[in-house]
Amino acid sequence: MNQDNFNCPIPHHDDERISIAHGGGGLMMHRLLEKTIFPRVSPEQAHASQDSALIADSLALSTDSFVVSPLFFPGGDIGRLSVFGTTNDLAMVGAEANYLSLGLILEEGFPKCDLERILASIDAAQKEVGVKVVTGDTKVVPRGKGDGVYINTAGVGRLINPVLRLAPGQVCDGDHIIVSGDIGRHEASIIVARKEFGIEADIASDLAALTPTVRKLIDAGLDLHCLRDLTRGGLGSALHEICHSNRKNLSFVLDSEKLPLSQEVNSLAELLGFDPLFMANEGRFVAFVSPADSEQTLAIMQSMPGGNAAAVIGTVRQEERSQVWVKSAYGSEKKLPILNGDQLPRIC
């Protein structure tokens, strides 16, 4: 074997079709948004990087679609998810959802008793978070063209404090980074519920309404700068999004020892070669808070149901370029990788 044999045979090629990885919450999804979707339908939003839009002085609007499989999983179901998914997006700009629309896309042959179960769950969730479904739409697609049921919800809400602006641009040098509970449980529960890898574990999704916690934080008058719910792509992707859209050359430094992680999720992630930082959550958010209010923010988060593992996980510092760093237990600092598409189980 000589040096001449060591040439790389792989040609460059572009994506001509949408692949599953485009929906993974990572780099591929952001490229799709920035290069394909925003320029065509909403050029002024190209750098907004927020899950909710402020449409008037104190009104916020958001929408979300739900395609989770299985429809019922430990800790929740698609109905509950479809309410909290949208109300949580509104909460992240400091808004409390008032009204929801509900779009149902049902597959021919879907059991009506399952639909009734999902609707009961939607009803319970809307009461829990104090929002009302006021309009909706129902479509049925032929058998094989859907996955039982898909749901879209859109929500309108009013800002809890009309002068408080929560956005990546508000993040400051020295801010503390706080996560509202242990991470990765939603994705872990879905992996187990899908039975794809033959793994049995008792893990319930973290699915929860974030509005009550956010209201408490805002009512306490804390100096909050930015909130972001951790959905697809997990904490890691949320931090990258905020970091790269704050436009102030701020870097985030995470302490790997402080990341709240349950034993079950950690074990599952180790087994599959997943990084819990990139695993999906549905009832967790990250807050950027001025250091003076960090302790009180943490205390409020920890006092909420499911929030006992909330933790200060890092700080913001001024640098020449915006980066997300992870500090190891051994004192070394590494850049946090950017998730490309979905996480995939590694071969070894």
Next chain:
Amino acid sequence: MKYVDEYRRPEKILRLRDAMHQLVSRPWTIMEVCGGQTHSILHHGIDQLLPDPVELIHGPGCPVCVTDTSLIDQAIELALTPGICLCTYGDMMRVPGSIESLFSARAKGARIEIIYSPTDAVTFAQQHPDLNIVFFAVGFETTAPASAAAVLMAEALSLDNFYLLASHVRVPPALEALMQNKDCRVQGFLAAGHVCTVMGYHEYHQLAQTYHVPIVVTGFEPLDIMEGIYLCLRQLETGKHAVENQYRRCVREQGNVHAQEAIHKVFQVVDMPWRGMGVIPASGFSLNRHYVHRDASVLLQHAPTTSKTNTNDPCLAGQVLQGIIKPPACPAYGKSCTPEHPLGAPMVSSEGACAAYYHYYGHL
């Protein structure tokens, strides 16, 4: 987490760091063979703990990266054929063939299932008698026994719809090929702990003696890797070149004999093309004559072709895989070659040297 946390505690790791700093008197270059080790080194920031004169170079031990383009093309052709379902390990999905990846083939309608264990593919074949199931059997000696077990299981069940597209590769011939290259800078190896768990390390003594290189069988946790590097440096500093076993909790000199029996029962040693490296003699496994009826190539409509290398390509993957250069020294790195659009095999998997660099150091 038990059996993991013990090997990540800072105290012992920092003690080894200090010992290394005392030990090292001059520059040394060590290659960690396995992509899993590369991933762990960069994930835990182990490279930052080493004394300056110690350089780690990342070896060709990423099974996803070294699977030849022609095999990916065959896998895609099979998956696009009506009546066939391809079962594959997850991280093969993104690897580009000569035209596209399994991901993009699936977007076009190819039938592909991601599985965690080869025996899941056999179960899938049992449940779908109307489909031909092809398991894409890639990996080093680590995954070969599981592929062999799947074949034996299909035989025991008399399944006539289970096939293997086999591209298993063997580590020792690749190390030998590296050492034969006059430009090779490697002075010591961390051998791949999981490969040795299966195969043992008796094959490595001759390699260590012939090329005067210390070889330390090493695990994957931060403490394992620090200890492996320390043992390797200790040999280098004292002029020794023996085979040592750091990963004693998993590895025995003779390896896992039952697993080896399964491999030898089902496979035969063949010359194998490595992506970006060309054909390495006796470096692969293919189904032997007793199980050739399960070779998925019988389902191919076109005769398999070997991949062509493009000599105008700016990608220097081959030199990276040999440790001659570090990824950022390649002109394509971070420019025309990124994890989204890899030009070179080491940019494909998170275990590949270029992708690992890109993830943890970014575009330098």
